[in-house]
Amino acid sequence: MLELTGLRRRYGSVIALDGLTFTVPPGQVFGFLGPNGAGKTTTMRAIFGLVALDGGEVRWRGAVVGEQARRRFGYMPEERGLYPSMPILDQLVYLGRLHDLTADAAHEAARTWLRRLGLADRASSRLDALSHGNQQRVQLAAALVHDPELLVLDEPFAGLDPGGVDEMSQILGERAGAGVTVVFSSHQLDLVEHLCEAVAIINHGRMVAQGAVTDLERGDRPRLAVRVAEDPAGDWARALDPAIAKMEGVDAGRVLIALAPGADSQLVLDAARAAGTVEHFSFESRRLSQVFRDVTGEEV
Amino acid sequence: MSRHWWQKTWLVAQRELRTRGRSRAYLVTTVILLLAVAAGVVIPAIVARGSKPERVGIVGGPAAAMTRIVTEAGRISGTKVTVVPEPGLATAESRLRSGDLSTVLVDGTEVVVKQVAFAGTGGSFPVALANLAGLTKVLGQLPQSTGPNGFALPVRGLIPPSASLTTRLTGLFTSVLLWIIIQVYGQQIAMGVAEEKQSRIVEVILATIRPIQLLVGKVLGMGLLAMLQTAATVAVFLGLGSAVGSSVVHGAAPGIVIAGAVFLIVGYAFYCTAYAAAGSLVSRQSEIGTAIVPVTLPLTLAYVLSYTVLYTNGANAFYRVLGFLPPTSPVAMPVLYAAGDVPAWQVAVSAVLLAAGTVWMTRIAATIYTRSILRTGARLRIRQVMREAAH
Numbered sequence: 001m002l003e004l005t006g007l008r009r010r011y012g013s014v015i016a017l018d019g020l021t022f023t024v025p026p027g028q029v030f031g032f033l034g035p036n037g038a039g040k041t042t043t044m045r046a047i048f049g050l051v052a053l054d055g056g057e058v059r060w061r062g063a064v065v066g067e068q069a070r071r072r073f074g075y076m077p078e079e080r081g082l083y084p085s086m087p088i089l090d091q092l093v094y095l096g097r098l099h100d101l102t103a104d105a106a107h108e109a110a111r112t113w114l115r116r117l118g119l120a121d122r123a124s125s126r127l128d129a130l131s132h133g134n135q136q137r138v139q140l141a142a143a144l145v146h147d148p149e150l151l152v153l154d155e156p157f158a159g160l161d162p163g164g165v166d167e168m169s170q171i172l173g174e175r176a177g178a179g180v181t182v183v184f185s186s187h188q189l190d191l192v193e194h195l196c197e198a199v200a201i202i203n204h205g206r207m208v209a210q211g212a213v214t215d216l217e218r219g220d221r222p223r224l225a226v227r228v229a230e231d232p233a234g235d236w237a238r239a240l241d242p243a244i245a246k247m248e249g250v251d252a253g254r255v256l257i258a259l260a261p262g263a264d265s266q267l268v269l270d271a272a273r274a275a276g277t278v279e280h281f282s283f284e285s286r287r288l289s290q291v292f293r294d295v296t297g298e299e300v
Numbered sequence: 301m302s303r304h305w306w307q308k309t310w311l312v313a314q315r316e317l318r319t320r321g322r323s324r325a326y327l328v329t330t331v332i333l334l335l336a337v338a339a340g341v342v343i344p345a346i347v348a349r350g351s352k353p354e355r356v357g358i359v360g361g362p363a364a365a366m367t368r369i370v371t372e373a374g375r376i377s378g379t380k381v382t383v384v385p386e387p388g389l390a391t392a393e394s395r396l397r398s399g400d401l402s403t404v405l406v407d408g409t410e411v412v413v414k415q416v417a418f419a420g421t422g423g424s425f426p427v428a429l430a431n432l433a434g435l436t437k438v439l440g441q442l443p444q445s446t447g448p449n450g451f452a453l454p455v456r457g458l459i460p461p462s463a464s465l466t467t468r469l470t471g472l473f474t475s476v477l478l479w480i481i482i483q484v485y486g487q488q489i490a491m492g493v494a495e496e497k498q499s500r501i502v503e504v505i506l507a508t509i510r511p512i513q514l515l516v517g518k519v520l521g522m523g524l525l526a527m528l529q530t531a532a533t534v535a536v537f538l539g540l541g542s543a544v545g546s547s548v549v550h551g552a553a554p555g556i557v558i559a560g561a562v563f564l565i566v567g568y569a570f571y572c573t574a575y576a577a578a579g580s581l582v583s584r585q586s587e588i589g590t591a592i593v594p595v596t597l598p599l600t601l602a603y604v605l606s607y608t609v610l611y612t613n614g615a616n617a618f619y620r621v622l623g624f625l626p627p628t629s630p631v632a633m634p635v636l637y638a639a640g641d642v643p644a645w646q647v648a649v650s651a652v653l654l655a656a657g658t659v660w661m662t663r664i665a666a667t668i669y670t671r672s673i674l675r676t677g678a679r680l681r682i683r684q685v686m687r688e689a690a691h
Contacts (some may be wrong), residue, residue, distance in 0.1 A: 045503070045674075048506075048507035049506075049507070050674055051674075067508075070508065071508050075503070077500055079500045080499035081499050081502065081504050082497070082501050082502030082504075083319075083499060083502055084499055085319075085502055090318070097311055098308060098311060098509060142504065143504075
C-alpha cells in the first residue's frame with residue numbers, strides 16, 4: 001500500500017501541495033487525476049524524493065520511503081527521459097543496474113522487454129534513431145526493467161497512437177494482475193474509467209474526490225431517471241416529498257430525480273406507477289468526466 | 301560512503317567511460333593530439349640535424365690535447381663542434397657574450413657558457429665537456445682531492461642561470477596540454493550534465509541514486525579518460541623524443557613532468573565540478589557556451605599570459621601571483637617552474653593551495669549542482685541558486 005500523508009510544498013508564493021493525503025491500495029491500477037497545475041507531477045516527484053517536501057510523508061508498505069525502497073519503484077516522468085545517443089539495450093541495462101539488478105539479470109530483463117515490445121532487432125540502435133512510438137516503448141521498458149513493486153507513470157498515454165494506447169493498457173493491467181501497484185496520471189478520462197478500479201482527483205494541491213470509480217460515478221446522492229409514458233413533462237415528480245426525492249430536470253422525456261440520502265427508491269417507483277405506465281426506471285450514473293467537472297469546477 | 305555508494309557511483313563512471321571512450325570524438329582528438337606531439341618532437345630533431353656546429357673556444361693548455369677533449373665531448377653529447385683557439389679569457393668571454401662562441405674551455409680550470417641552464421638541465425654539450433675535461437685533468441694530476449662536481453670542472457655562466465629554451469619548451473608543452481585537457485573535458489562534463497537535464501533522464505536516475513553520486517561518477521569517468529589520453533600523449537612525447545634524440549625531450553626534466561602531472565590531476569579536480577555546476581544551470585545544451593564562460597576565463601588568462609613568461613627572463617609579479625591562485629595556478633605554476641622563475645618549494649605550496657581550493661570549489665559546485673539539476677525552465681543564476689533553499 002502506498003500512503004501519502006499531508007504532503008506540503010510551496011514554490012515561492014505558489015502552493016503546489018496543500019496537505020495532500022491519499023492511499024493507493026496494492027495490486028491495483030490507480031488513476032491520479034487533476035487539472036493542469038493541480039500538483040500531480042509534484043506529487044509523483046515527491047514519491048521519488050525528487051522534490052523536497054515542506055511537510056508530510058510518503059510510506060510504502062507501512063515504512064517511510066527511503067533510497068532502498070525507491071530502487072524497487074519504477075518511474076516514467078512526464079517529460080520522457082533517456083539518453084538520446086546511447087544504444088537502447090545499454091540504457092536499459094544501465095538503469096536496471098542502478099535499480100540493484102546484477103549485470104546478467106539486467107541484460108536478461110532488458111532483452112526480455114525489448115522482445116516483448118517488438119524492439120529485439122533494434123537493441124543496438126541509438127534512442128534518437130527510433131520513431132516516436134518506439135521511443136515511448138523504450139521509456140516504458142525503462143520503468144519496468146527491474147520488475148518494480150510500484151509503478152508510477154506521469155501521463156503514460158500522452159502522444160500514443162491507438163495501437164500504443166492498447167499496448168500500454170494491456171501491460172499496465174498485466175502488471176497489476178501480477179501484484180504490482182500501478183499509479184498513473186492522465187487527462188484521458190475514458191481510458192481511466194476503463195482501466196482503473198479507483199482514482200484520486202486533486203485540485204490546487206488538495207484531494208477533492210477519491211474512491212472506487214463506480215462509487216464516484218454513482219455519487220453520494222444517487223440519481224434516478226424515470227419515464228412515464230402519459231407524462232413526458234414529469235408533472236408527477238414535482239409532487240414528490242422532498243424528504244424522499246427532488247426533481248432536477250427533464251432530459252429527452254426522462255425525468256431526472258435526486259434521491260435523498262438513505263431514501264428508498266421504490267417509493268419513487270410507486271409514485272411513477274401511480275402516474276401512468278413506467279417505460280424506464282434506472283439509477284443514473286455520472287461519467288467520470290462529469291465527476292471531474294463537478295469536483296474541480298474545470299473542464300477536462 | 302559505503303561500498304554500495306561506490307558501486308552505484310562507479311556504474312555512472314563506467315557509463316561515461318563506455319559512451320565517451322567509444323565515441324568517435326574521443327578517438328579523433330586522441331589521434332590528433334598524438335600526431336601533434338609526434339610532429340612537435342620529430343620536426344625540430346630533423347631540423348637540428350642540419351644545424352651549424354657549436355663553436356667552442358679553448359684558452360691556454362696544449363691545443364692538440366684540448367681539441368681532442370672538445371671533439372670527444374661533442375661525440376658523447378651528439379653535438380657537432382668547431383674548435384676555436386682563443387688568445388685569452390677576456391677575449392673569449394666577450395666573444396661568448398656576442399654569441400660568436402657557444403662554450404669556452406679554460407684549460408684545467410672551468411667551462412664557461414653564456415648562461416648556465418636552469419637546474420643543470422639542458423645544454424648537454426657543456427656538461428659533457430666539463431666532465432671530460434675534468435677527467436682528463438684529474439688523470440693527469442692524480443692524486444688530488446675531488447671537488448663538489450666529482451671529476452668535472454665547474455661550469456660558470458656569465459649571466460645568472462635561468463631555464464634553457466628546451467626546458468621552456470617542455471613548459472610550453474605542459475601548459476598547452478593542461479589547458480586543452482581541462483577545457484575539453486570540462487566542456488564535455490558540462491555538455492553531459494546539460495544533456496541529462498535536458499532529456500530529463502536525470503529524474504529517472506536520481507530516483508535511484510543521490511545527485512552527488514551522479515556528479516562524482518561523471519567527473520570520475522571523464523577524469524579517467526582524460527588521464528588516459530594525457531598518459532598516451534606524454535608517452536609518445538618521451539618515447540618518440542628519445543628515439544630521435546630530440547633536444548625538446550632532453551629538456552623534459554623529471555621535475556617539470558611531475559609538476560605537470562600533479563597540476564593536471566588537481567587542476568582537473570578543481571575545475572571538473574565547476575563545469576558540472578555550470579552545466580546544471582542551463583535547461584538546454586545550446587546554452588552551455590555562455591554558461592561555462594566564467595569557468596573558462598581564469599585558465600585561459602593564465603594560458604595566454606604564459607607566453608610572456610616562457611619567452612622572457614624573469615616572470616612579472618602579476619604572473620607570479622597567478623601561480624598561487626587556485627583558478628589560474630594549474631597552468632601558471634608549471635609555466636613558472638619550467639621557466640625557472642620559482643623554486644620547487646613554491647610549486648609545492650601552490651599545489652597545496654590548489655588542493656585546498658579544490659575542496660572549497662567541490663563543496664560550492666556540488667551545492668549548485670544538487671540544487672539546480674532538477675529545476676527546469678529559465679536558465680538559473682548562481683546567486684539565485686545559492687540564496688534559495690534546496691529545490
